[in-house]
Amino acid sequence: MLVTGGSRGIGRAICLAFAQEGWRVGIHYRERREEAELTCAAVVSSGGEGALFQADIRSAEQVRTMIRAFLDRWDRLDVVVCNAGQAVSGLLIRHDPEQWRQVIETNLTGTFHCLQAAAAPMLRRRDGSIIVVGSYAADCGGTGQAAYAASKAGLLGLVRTAAREWGRSNIRLNIVYPGWHQTELVGSAMPDAAHLDDHLLGRSPRLEEVARTVVHLALRQDVSGQIWNLDSRPV
Template sequence: MLIFGGSGVIGRSIARTFGLEGWKVGLHYHRHQSLAEETATLIQASGGQACLFQADIQESRQTRIVLQNFHKAIGSLNVLIWAVGISISTLTIKTSQDEWHRVLNTNLTGAFHALQAAFQIFSPQHGGSIILLGSFSGEQGMSGQAAYAASKAGLIGLMQTAAREWGEFHVRVNTIFPGWHPSPLSAPAIHIGLQQSPHVLPHPPSLGHVAQTVYHLATTPGVSGQVWNLDSRIW
């Protein structure tokens, strides 16, 4: 399996879960090489195999090369996880053109590049699974999160369209909302109170539960075009 965003908090948990299940894990990173290396070390320490791939996913050529190199190195690719995400906490009226494009180009256009490249591998082998990590804000919107919410809403449309188009090739595409977890990405939410939105359960899913759900969905046949919300908040 290959995970884009393998240097992140959620990406690390997912990568370790696949590693523990005996999968050969490819870890993509952009700037945070040391964090990706730490994740690879954790996987290898538990008996798994991991390799690193650096790329700027805003560039379609770099993204395509990552998938091609992983496929050549491992010999197969069956699961692609998209766990990339950046956010800027700015009111809509104050969001600059540069901020808007940076978030959309990373979160949405980057995913588009990855899906296109993955399909080139999955279609000839008549099978593959893609999981996109989304966000509840993509359905409900969030104050101060215009670019982020728009990018995550776009992921849902991209996922469902790809699922419709690629079903005949036995390529499954789904989205998971992992819920709120402390990380550099979610840190700005502390200042606007997003993490305090009411849960109907006393404890939200842990990172381990999120990773297990991603693993089971990625390896479950017959499911595609779906959004899985790992949360207990009711809005």
């Protein structure tokens, strides 16, 4: 299995959750090789087998090369978790067009490249599971999150379309909303406990629980085209 953006944060937690189940884990990174190596070492310590794969997912050719390298190493690709993402903050009226482009190209176009490249070997085998890490912002927006929310909303249409097109070939695609986690991607936007009133449980989900849920969902044989909100905010 392969996790994009697996060097840190939610991606690292997902890598470790699969490793604990004995999986061979491909850890994708773009620039942070040292952090990816730390994830790989933790994967091995957790009982899995790990390998690093570098690519800029904004490049279709680099993504195709990454998938070929994965198949050269392990011959088959059963699960892909599309987790790599980028976020910026800024009110819509002052949003920098270049930042908008970078977020859309990473979160939406990058996922498009990953789906295309991963689907080819899965369609040949008529089996595979793809989990896309989305965001609650796709449904509800967020102040200062125009590019991020728009990119994540675009994933809804992309994944639902792919699920329809590939379902008869037994390719399952689902989206998860992982909730708030104090990662570098979130930065200072992370709300404190006093500002989680929209969470029915009054708290953010535990990262380990989110990661275990991704593993569970990836292994479901009869679930596809669904959106799974992993915290307690009503959608």
